[in-house]
Amino acid sequence: MKKLFMKVVNGFKLAFEKTTSGSVKLVEKFLPDPFIFAIALTFVVVIISFFVTKTQPLGLVQAWYGGFWSLLAFAMQMALILVTGTILATAPLFKKGLGWLASIPKNRFTAIIMVSVVSLLASFINWGFGLVIGAIFAKEVAKRVKNIDYPLLVATAYAGFVIWHAGMSGSIPLALATAGAALGTATGGAVVDPIATSQTIFSMFNLVIVGVIVVTLPFLLAAMHPKGDKIKTVDPRLLEDEPEPAKKPRSEMTPAEKLENSYVVNYLLAAMGFAVIIKFFMDYGFNLNLNIVIFIFLFAAIALHGTPIAVVRAVNSAAKSTGGIILQFPFYAGIMGLMTTQGPTGVSLAGAISDFFVNVSNETTFPLFSFLSAGIVNVFVPSGGGQWAVQGPIMMPAGAALGVDAAKTAMSIAWGDAWTNMIQPFWALPVLGIAKLGAKNIMGYCLIVLLYTGLIIGLGLLLL
Structure with a gap:
């Protein structure tokens, strides 16, 4: 019996290794640069929209252009989250602390487990915080743990993002908890009174799904580590920060240079920023939004770098990674414009996808199908707010008509929005910018994460 058991275990391990290796090879061979991926998605959506919405080609081009500039503010926020997170991590004191934490794991297994746990917990607290901290921590670990597969380590850092929309910064559950006319509009009139986060983020069914993923996903990622000559290490020198120029003695500085190297200027500015941060927490508690996360990163970096010119140099270095964003x-904003444009029949492509899943659902299967439809729409509309605007007015009334709890319907959409980020390079761009890798280097591993978490989330929504 023991021999049979070991044979089954070894067979499973071999099959898993082959599946992981095959996934990595497949993605490396066929996944183009994220920009080419975005172009391909654009053409696909144009063609499908032409047949589904009956919109004429010129109308589709106009819809594409109409959406093209709709994410400018958000794009700037994403560039800032990358830059401010990076300059905070390169501040001497913070870097020392992060380096100490990264020195704890002594082998590949514990390194991947630790990066995964840090990324998952940080993403649950705040998605922007999770994206940046996970990637920076992975870089620090890669400098210290020998013979570790760097693409897998970075994929591990990104994989924690899969739970963000079920966490404390989830845009859909937070929108549901906010009173106002916008709530009724966003839900197609199905919800008019706010739904507390105790019924969404902190509900038993959501916490069980999150808990299973947090406990099991790190071990799955550790088991993916390649062997032998398939391991892709990184030269630690490529991960080092740019050396700072030699500093002049203060007696040789011009008045302008003395200002640039003034600690007083930085500390006064940091004090002003932290006064705002403290007031924010007093007023809103731990309800972080993207702006305050960027603000915290920026002013913590200003304080820790010591002088204005040190901040300038750190930003100049970090900004080189923002090209993809x-x-x-x-x-992607243009794709969102295409997905939401309505043709002569009043049907949008995103709406058609949602309607299809509504039509094949019943009370039991509706949360599962809401999750799957949201996952598909998210590939084309990779924005939590955009996803809610597209699907909320369709899925929420449909769920109410079937007798499905509104909180569960909303969380099903939220989970679907987060789930397919594992194969969507849009959100990986900040991580890839920090890690200095391409999307195809990590997406093979993320595909396995997609399949595994999809099973856990789907079963949780169906059975809990």
Whole structure:
């Protein structure tokens, strides 16, 4: 019996290794640069929209252009979250603390487990915080743990993002908890009174799903580590920060240089910023939004870097990684414009996808199908707020008509929005910018994460 058991276990391990290796090879071979991916999605959506919405080609082009600039503010926020997170991590004191934490794991297994747990917990607290801290921590671990697969380590850092929309910064549950006319509009009139986060983020069914993923996903990722010559390490020198220029003695500085190197200027500015931060927490508690996260990163970095010129140099270095965000976000905004445009029949492509899943659902299967439809729409509309605007007015009334709890319907959409981020390069761009990798380097591993978490989330929504 023991031999049979070991044979089954070894067979499973071999099959898992082959599946992981095959996934990595498949993605590396066929997944293009994220910009090409965005272009391909644009053409796909144009063609499908032409047949589904009956919109004429010129109308589709106009819808694409109409959406093209709709994410400019958000793109700037994403560029800032990358830059401010990076300059905070490169501040001497913070870097020392992060380095100490990264020195704890002594082998590949514990390194991947630790990066995964840090990323998952940080993403549950705040999605922007999780994206940046996970990637920076992975870099620090890669400098210290020998013979570890760097693409897997970075994929591990990104994989924690899969739970963000079920966490404390989830845009859909937070929108549900906010009173006002916008709530009725966003839910198609199905919800008019706010739904507390105790019924969404902190509900038993949501916490069980989150808990299972947090406990099991790190071990799944550790089990994916390649062996032998398939391991892709990184030269630690490529991960080092740029050396700072030699500092002049203060007696040799010009008045302008003395200001640039003034600790007093930085500390006064930091004090002003932290006064705002403290007031925010007094007023709103731990309800972080993207702006305050960027603000915290920025002013913590200002305080820790010591002088204005040190901050300037750190920003100049970090800004080199923002190219993907600047180039690609407008194209995804254009795709969102295409997905939401309504043709002569009043049907949008996103609406048609949602309606299809509504029509094949019943009270039991509706949360599962809401999750799957949201996952599909998220590939084309990779924004939590955009997803809610597209699907909320369709799915929420449908769920109410079937007798499904509104909180569960909303969380099903939220989970679907987060789930397919594992194969959507849009959200990986900040992580890839920090790690200095391409999307195809990590997406093979993320595909396995997608399949595994999809099973856990789907079963949780169906059975709990």
